[in-house]
Amino acid sequence: MTSDPDDDALSWDGDSDVERPTLPKGWQAVGRGSEKVESTPAVDAPHEASMSKDPAPAASAPEEDEDDEEYEGLSTGMLLALGAVGGIYLLYTIGWLIGGLRMQAGALFLIPSVMYTATLVIAVAAPVLWFAASWMLTRNSRSWVRLTALIAGVVFLVPWPFVMTGGVAA
Incomplete structure (x- = not known):
């Protein structure tokens, strides 16, 4: 055989x-x-x-279009980083809300109520808007570019009223 x-x-x-x-x-x-x-x-x-x-x-x-390519997904490290940065942005949103409401009593005699409310809404929405803009504008970029844009927002959007007063009325 x-x-x-x-x-x-x-x-x-x-x-x-x-x-x-x-x-x-x-x-x-x-x-x-x-x-x-x-x-x-x-x-x-x-x-x-x-x-x-x-x-x-x-x-x-026929040649395949780029739209037909399958989405590969995010790596585990990138998902963990996005979760951590997303949590920081959520805390920033809460910090801006608490810090802004605590400053309301002292700011009413200097700033009209409508202007104060508008700036408070913008300040509270800023972390959410930065996260969404970073996510959408860097969707075709490399992961490190997206992470850099998100970390830049973490640096720029610190809720200073909450940090300076500690969430306690002055």
């Missing part, structure tokens, strides 16, 4: 009439022994043709 010893250990007499293993639609076997596995044709025939080893069908296959 002149067969491969690995195949002899996994075969029985009469195995030749057994069906070859098949893969589900859209799957393709790769690696050693993949030629023995049958695969059902995928729905996307041009994509299947580009996956074959024959160069002729691949040349005639």
Whole structure:
């Protein structure tokens, strides 16, 4: 017998009439022994043709658009960093609200009530707006660019009224 010893250990007499293993639609076997596995044709025939080893069908296959690429997702480290920075922004929003409301009593005689309320709303919304703007404007950038924009907001948006008074009325 002149067969491969690995195949002899996994075969029985009469195995030749057994069906070859098949893969589900859209799957393709790769690696050693993949030629023995049958695969059902995928729905996307041009994509299947580009996956074959024959160069002729691949040349005639249409080029894929960048919009068709799958989203790879964020790394674990980036998700943890976004969670930490997002938590800081949430605390900043609360800090601006508490600090701004504590300063309301002393500021009423200097600033009209409508102007004070408008600036308080803007101050409370600033961390949320910075986070959203950083997220949307850096969505096609590298992760470190996005993280740098978010950390810049952490530095610039410190709720000074809360930090200086400690959340206690003066």
